[in-house]
Amino acid sequence: RIMPVRWSRYNPSYLEPEVKKELYEKPSEELTEEEREQMELKAVRPIKAAPPTLSSSVFTDPMISKFTNMMMKNGNKVLARSLMSQTLEAIKRKQLEKYHKAPENEKETIECNPYVIFHQALKNCQPIIGLSNITRGGKTYQVPVPLTDNRKRFLAMKWLITECRENKHRRTMMPEKLCQELLQAFNNEGPVIKKKHVLHKMAEANRAYAHFRWW
Amino acid sequence: TLRLICTTTAVQKNNAGASGPEKYTEAFIKKQIEEFNLGKRHLANMMGEDPETFTQEDIDRAIAYLFPSGLFDKQARPMMKHPTEIFPEQRKIQWGEDGRPFHFLFYTGKQSYYSLMHETYEKLLNVQKHQDQLIAQDLPLQKEKRNLAGSRWLTKIELEEMLLEKLSDDDYSRFIQLLQKLVALPCADIEEKYIQKFSREVPVQLQKVVIEPLQYDERGVAFSTGEGKRKTARATAVVYDSGTGKITVNGIDILHYFPVLQDREQLLFPFQFLGRIGKHDMVCTVSGGGRSSQAGAIRLASAKALRSFVTEKEVEFMRQAGLLTVDPRVKERKKPGQEGPRRKFTWKKR
Numbered sequence: 001r002i003m004p005v006r007w008s009r010y011n012p013s014y015l016e017p018e019v020k021k022e023l024y025e026k027p028s029e030e031l032t033e034e035e036r037e038q039m040e041l042k043a044v045r046p047i048k049a050a051p052p053t054l055s056s057s058v059f060t061d062p063m064i065s066k067f068t069n070m071m072m073k074n075g076n077k078v079l080a081r082s083l084m085s086q087t088l089e090a091i092k093r094k095q096l097e098k099y100h101k102a103p104e105n106e107k108e109t110i111e112c113n114p115y116v117i118f119h120q121a122l123k124n125c126q127p128i129i130g131l132s133n134i135t136r137g138g139k140t141y142q143v144p145v146p147l148t149d150n151r152k153r154f155l156a157m158k159w160l161i162t163e164c165r166e167n168k169h170r171r172t173m174m175p176e177k178l179c180q181e182l183l184q185a186f187n188n189e190g191p192v193i194k195k196k197h198v199l200h201k202m203a204e205a206n207r208a209y210a211h212f213r214w215w
Numbered sequence: 216t217l218r219l220i221c222t223t224t225a226v227q228k229n230n231a232g233a234s235g236p237e238k239y240t241e242a243f244i245k246k247q248i249e250e251f252n253l254g255k256r257h258l259a260n261m262m263g264e265d266p267e268t269f270t271q272e273d274i275d276r277a278i279a280y281l282f283p284s285g286l287f288d289k290q291a292r293p294m295m296k297h298p299t300e301i302f303p304e305q306r307k308i309q310w311g312e313d314g315r316p317f318h319f320l321f322y323t324g325k326q327s328y329y330s331l332m333h334e335t336y337e338k339l340l341n342v343q344k345h346q347d348q349l350i351a352q353d354l355p356l357q358k359e360k361r362n363l364a365g366s367r368w369l370t371k372i373e374l375e376e377m378l379l380e381k382l383s384d385d386d387y388s389r390f391i392q393l394l395q396k397l398v399a400l401p402c403a404d405i406e407e408k409y410i411q412k413f414s415r416e417v418p419v420q421l422q423k424v425v426i427e428p429l430q431y432d433e434r435g436v437a438f439s440t441g442e443g444k445r446k447t448a449r450a451t452a453v454v455y456d457s458g459t460g461k462i463t464v465n466g467i468d469i470l471h472y473f474p475v476l477q478d479r480e481q482l483l484f485p486f487q488f489l490g491r492i493g494k495h496d497m498v499c500t501v502s503g504g505g506r507s508s509q510a511g512a513i514r515l516a517s518a519k520a521l522r523s524f525v526t527e528k529e530v531e532f533m534r535q536a537g538l539l540t541v542d543p544r545v546k547e548r549k550k551p552g553q554e555g556p557r558r559k560f561t562w563k564k565r
Contacts, residue, residue, distance in 0.1 A: 009543040009544050009545075010543065017535065017536050017537025017538075018535055018536060018537075019488075019536050019537070021488060021490075024532045024535075024536075042535050043531070044365065044417050046540065047534060047535055047537055047540060048537055048540060049515075049537050049538075049540040049541065049542040049543075050484075050536060050537030050538060052477065052481055052507050052510065052511055053477070054537075055480050055481065055484045055487070056484060056487055056488045056536065057480055057483070057484070057487055059480075060480070077477070078475055081475075081476070081477065
């Protein structure tokens with residue numbers, strides 16, 4: 001067997017697979033110029049195999065799978081996935097409790113869909129600007145730097161998980177802790193949002209060093 | 216009489232490596248070609264075949280019969296090929312008798328590459344001049360889009376063969392960038408011939424695979440088989456056209472064989488993608504690998520089996536969704552001097 005090292009097993013000409021069914025059901029008239037070109041390119045190039053986490057069912061969500069992978073320890077995907085589903089169930093239960101107790105006029109404002117809550121909480125946790133260490137003349141400065149989308153999402157998820165693992169009471173289960181954190185983040189409260197605000201304030205304070213960035 | 220004791224440097228042997236690889240003269244190559252053709256006719260005569268219609272494959276078979284060899288390396292076995300395939304194409308000597316080189320860019324070292332770049336840039340300037348002329352005359356610029364998807368540029372190896380020179384990756388990428396810049400201009404149709412020298416056609420669509428027709432069971436039910444693999448797992452699936460969406464793996468129902476939701480999702484992925492969840496029955500056998508690779512193997516096998524039930528367009532959609540490609544990722548080997556495939560031993564200062 002030929003074992004390549006340090007590069008992907010796929011040839012660089014392979015393209016990413018597109019799993020969503022709606023994009024294939026669109027008739028050809030509705031496609032824009034770029035989409036037409038993309039379709040033609042896809043017809044000629046080979047395409048990578050879809051990974052086991054990706055599927056076209058309504059229940060797959062790329063953000064949820066990324067979060068599950070980050071929660072996973074030692075490759076135990078079964079456990080991580082069950083924790084995730086328990087978290088979503090717990091969120092739904094809490095929201096339903098609130099819904100049934102609330103008076104009539106407030107019933108519409110309460111969000112019951114756990115996926116919507118998860119996405120909104122993640123969005124609220126994402127920092128806009130980050131700090132990076134730049135060494136000039138022997139001293140290391142914390143320079144404010146714009147972040148890419150991927151980096152923002154990664155930081156938000158990492159903060160949520162570390163917050164749940166470390167700063168909570170030892171006897172509570174992970175789904176409960178996560179559920180609490182997510183609901184707090186959804187309402188723009190809680191320690192993760194505070195951490196994000198602290199980061200923003202530090203960036204604002206170090207505004208003077210912004211010109212050190214060269215990229 | 217005096218005897219010569221001290222020897223001059225002229226008598227000492229010339230430096231063997233300085234002249235580079237052995238250079239063949241044209242007369243030598245011509246002689247080799249004549250000998251090859253003569254030898255071909257002799258060989259045909261010996262084998263009792265017609266000397267006029269003796270192809271290269273016949274030559275290979277005859278040589279393998281007359282000189283059997285047990286060597287593993289095919290290149291080491293006796294072979295008889297046309298001299299152009301054996302002797303690599305070489306440049307003739309680039310300078311005249313007085314030592315003066317013919318090409319004006321000889322002293323750059325990569326004369327054909329730089330002359331090519333100069334030519335291409337000249338064409339680019341031509342196109343720009345033409346464009347300016349059209350703008351000056353207020354004529355509309357031609358906007359016919361070339362079919363970018365059907366053609367590809369020459370690879371580095373092909374370019375090296377064309378120029379008979381070694382290129383670096385950087386040189387190659389610069390050349391391709393220049394070509395792309397040339398193609399991007401609206402009036403590039405003028406230099407179409409020149410550009411075609413450097414582009415190859417890609418086989419139009421990747422649907423080279425033959426879709427098998429449906430087979431019919433004793434009861435009259437249509438079915439088709441497919442094989443799939445992932446890591447070390449090998450699976451075969453038989454998809455029936457009957458009715459209920461029952462799936463059996465190695466004689467066991469999927470709920471019992473795959474307790475994890477992710478694996479069952481993978482099994483149903485091709486059916487859900489085509490919208491045929493309740494319409495097909497499946498019986499599969501799988502061996503080897505772990506739980507996730509077995510699920511991936513069955514997924515590939517069922518997708519291959521479903522191709523016979525479905526129109527060509529939907530097969531193309533399945534391919535674009537990544538259902539029909541074999542996943543090439545396998546476990547990376549452990550290297551000596553390291554603990555695992557990537558993890559190094561703990562670094563100790565002393």
